[in-house]
Amino acid sequence: MTLKMDRRGFGRLMGGGASLWALASTGALAQANGSVRLIWWGNPERDKRTNAVVELYEGGGMGEVVPETYAWGDYWQKLATQAAGNSLPDVLQMDYRYIFEWARRGQLEPLDGYFGNEIDVSDYDENQLKGGMVDGKTYGISLGANSMTHVYNKAVLSNIGYELPDSTTWTTEDFVNIGKELKDQLPDGMAFSENMGSQEPRLQTWVRSRGKDLYTSEGELGFDVQDVIDYFVYWKMMQDEGLTQPADVQAQDSGKMEERMHVNGKSLFGFIHSNQLVGNQQLMTDEVDIVMIPNAGDSPGHYMKPSMFFSMSANAGDKAAAAKFISFFVSDEGANDILLIERGVTADASIRERITPGLTETEQKIIRFLNMVDTRVGALPPPPPANAGEIDRALRPAWESVAFGQVTPEEGATAWYDDAARILKR
Amino acid sequence: MTSVSTNPGGRSAPSTEGRFARIWRRNGAGYLFLLPWLVGFLGLTLGPTLASLYLSFTDYDLLTSPRWSGLKNYEYAAFYDRRLGKAIEVTFTYVLWSVPLKLTVALLLAMVLDRSVRGVAFYRATFYLPSLLGASVAIAVLWRQLFGADGLINQLLFFVTGIQGPAWITHPDYALSTLIVLAIWQFGSPMIIFLAGLRQVPQDLYEAASMDGASGWRQFWKITLPLLAPVIFFNLVLQTIEAFKAFTQAYIVSGGLGGPVDSTMFYSLYLYLEAFANFRMGYASALAWILLVIIAIFTAIAFGTSKYWVYYEDEQR
Numbered sequence: 001m002t003l004k005m006d007r008r009g010f011g012r013l014m015g016g017g018a019s020l021w022a023l024a025s026t027g028a029l030a031q032a033n034g035s036v037r038l039i040w041w042g043n044p045e046r047d048k049r050t051n052a053v054v055e056l057y058e059g060g061g062m063g064e065v066v067p068e069t070y071a072w073g074d075y076w077q078k079l080a081t082q083a084a085g086n087s088l089p090d091v092l093q094m095d096y097r098y099i100f101e102w103a104r105r106g107q108l109e110p111l112d113g114y115f116g117n118e119i120d121v122s123d124y125d126e127n128q129l130k131g132g133m134v135d136g137k138t139y140g141i142s143l144g145a146n147s148m149t150h151v152y153n154k155a156v157l158s159n160i161g162y163e164l165p166d167s168t169t170w171t172t173e174d175f176v177n178i179g180k181e182l183k184d185q186l187p188d189g190m191a192f193s194e195n196m197g198s199q200e201p202r203l204q205t206w207v208r209s210r211g212k213d214l215y216t217s218e219g220e221l222g223f224d225v226q227d228v229i230d231y232f233v234y235w236k237m238m239q240d241e242g243l244t245q246p247a248d249v250q251a252q253d254s255g256k257m258e259e260r261m262h263v264n265g266k267s268l269f270g271f272i273h274s275n276q277l278v279g280n281q282q283l284m285t286d287e288v289d290i291v292m293i294p295n296a297g298d299s300p301g302h303y304m305k306p307s308m309f310f311s312m313s314a315n316a317g318d319k320a321a322a323a324k325f326i327s328f329f330v331s332d333e334g335a336n337d338i339l340l341i342e343r344g345v346t347a348d349a350s351i352r353e354r355i356t357p358g359l360t361e362t363e364q365k366i367i368r369f370l371n372m373v374d375t376r377v378g379a380l381p382p383p384p385p386a387n388a389g390e391i392d393r394a395l396r397p398a399w400e401s402v403a404f405g406q407v408t409p410e411e412g413a414t415a416w417y418d419d420a421a422r423i424l425k426r
Numbered sequence: 427m428t429s430v431s432t433n434p435g436g437r438s439a440p441s442t443e444g445r446f447a448r449i450w451r452r453n454g455a456g457y458l459f460l461l462p463w464l465v466g467f468l469g470l471t472l473g474p475t476l477a478s479l480y481l482s483f484t485d486y487d488l489l490t491s492p493r494w495s496g497l498k499n500y501e502y503a504a505f506y507d508r509r510l511g512k513a514i515e516v517t518f519t520y521v522l523w524s525v526p527l528k529l530t531v532a533l534l535l536a537m538v539l540d541r542s543v544r545g546v547a548f549y550r551a552t553f554y555l556p557s558l559l560g561a562s563v564a565i566a567v568l569w570r571q572l573f574g575a576d577g578l579i580n581q582l583l584f585f586v587t588g589i590q591g592p593a594w595i596t597h598p599d600y601a602l603s604t605l606i607v608l609a610i611w612q613f614g615s616p617m618i619i620f621l622a623g624l625r626q627v628p629q630d631l632y633e634a635a636s637m638d639g640a641s642g643w644r645q646f647w648k649i650t651l652p653l654l655a656p657v658i659f660f661n662l663v664l665q666t667i668e669a670f671k672a673f674t675q676a677y678i679v680s681g682g683l684g685g686p687v688d689s690t691m692f693y694s695l696y697l698y699l700e701a702f703a704n705f706r707m708g709y710a711s712a713l714a715w716i717l718l719v720i721i722a723i724f725t726a727i728a729f730g731t732s733k734y735w736v737y738y739e740d741e742q743r
Contacts, residue, residue: 073682076702076703077702077703080488080489080702080705081488083488083489084488084489101489102489105487105489105490106490107489247597247686248575248592248593248596248597248686249575249593249596251593251596251597251685251686252574252575252593252595252596254680254681254682254683254685255681256681259681387704389703389704390703390704393699393703393704396683396685397685397686397687397688400598400685400686400687401687404597404598404686404687406598406687419508422506426502
């Protein structure tokens, strides 16, 4: 049999297809009608609060917001593919590690021109504003301050009846001694600490307390191979002494909060950033608290980090509307009554004063911790170079090769250090 | 499909009609039916494939336009990339173990099912189930749970023997073996193909062999295997290509890290990390083309040697 199809019929068919095609593609075009696309990485608690702020904004008749959220792991690849397809959302959540790269590659809009007009940051802490500057222009508004911490299971510690020493002065040796003292009193299956051999931010506090940093302002490695060797030797010793879980158990933590050793009752101590305490406590029935990181040198390695930024995409459809939304998010009282300090302690002084009395006990802990750290922090580290993320990811297999006894700490540390230098040159 | 019979004998139409019009009149409907696939193939397969060939000669980070870099990517892959060496080693180990084992299990089960047991359809479906689920994310997540330090496998082991097993999926000595076991467990599709092949073997050959007193083993060796060779060959090529491309299992089971110590860093997982974690699209494109060449070489070897061991019944020798 044959299909009867004349030229005209075929043309009609093709024409219909083409117009459908055209219809489908209009959705991807930017709209300059006061509508703002917003994207962030988050967790269930953060998503809940952010969506509530979006509703408040829309309810106030300020305009329409289209929200989008991913987990940290998927977020950056999603953002990169959107950038490649010229379809970046208008307002992006940015991280200190990536803001320099994104700004220098022309993906972000400088915000200085909006200050005093659409964006109100009059009550902002100067140093938090500085944190969002790249090459003299502001590309991100800090959503809050945080610092790295040691989180510990307070419930278990009170059961034992042990009093921790003052964490502003304790050293890495103190940490080992406390571990040895507590080792046999901990519940079954609980080690003293998470093994932090592969945690780049922990390594950073380690080298900073020795007066160095991960990177120099020229984007070179800012520490020596000996620092990493000492670091690996330390954590290998912790593992061999039974103060951390064996390597194969520790390796089950792929970085998600719900897989962390301390969250699963497999360790007393863990490593988190202060603003994560809210999400961390949500996952645990035992009460947790945070203290400063033991000192590996002459001074604490802490610094006050902008936990994350809001940035504007360079090809935002309606830039004035995007700027208005950013401003609402960081300085509106109603918005911050919802957000509180889940993204870090806000840098807006008047907002801070307003919300502090109403905070939950967990959030109060964060404020107390940051007040304790505040007078003991060093300078913000220089911006990490473009390939810093890759160097961070290479640390894990390097540490694991040591943890599983395939190589000595010296060999593992040297291999990673050489790799890092090579990655910087790529 | 035959053309409209205005043209008896299929001789060429009068020359007033253009060549395209003639082709259109004869095969137009066929092309129309082909259109959805053709558009998909050109737009979604061939286009991106050619684009990736171009990108493999560039530096491309997704955020800025690709910059031509000549052979730099291929050079780096060949001489400097240590982790790539590890990824190739892991992938080859996986292919060389998982494919033969999977095919063996598939053939054995196919032979069991080939006997006319009652309810054979039910067993067939049941055995096929793991393969339907196998490559899915859910199963990989389940695998991660099963083989964890406190997982079901270790609980059973402890219950039966009193030995406390390791965390199988996060120990560099066992992680890859765990993934190979997961691959073997997905024997369903080669099994179905083997089953079809076994049904093709003439029964009278077995009857004749039994008359002559050949043992079951001998019958298998002298009749089943030679006659099944084309099917084995087909499965071998298909499964080898699949195993080289394996990604999901390693990605989920290792939490996207290919760990511990890169022991589950499959080639395609490494490629993915280079592309979407390190934003080296150009380099990742080069890696994709290198993988294509590796698979092509293996397939060529399989085809090249096939004339020595694959016997087709309709061949005259």
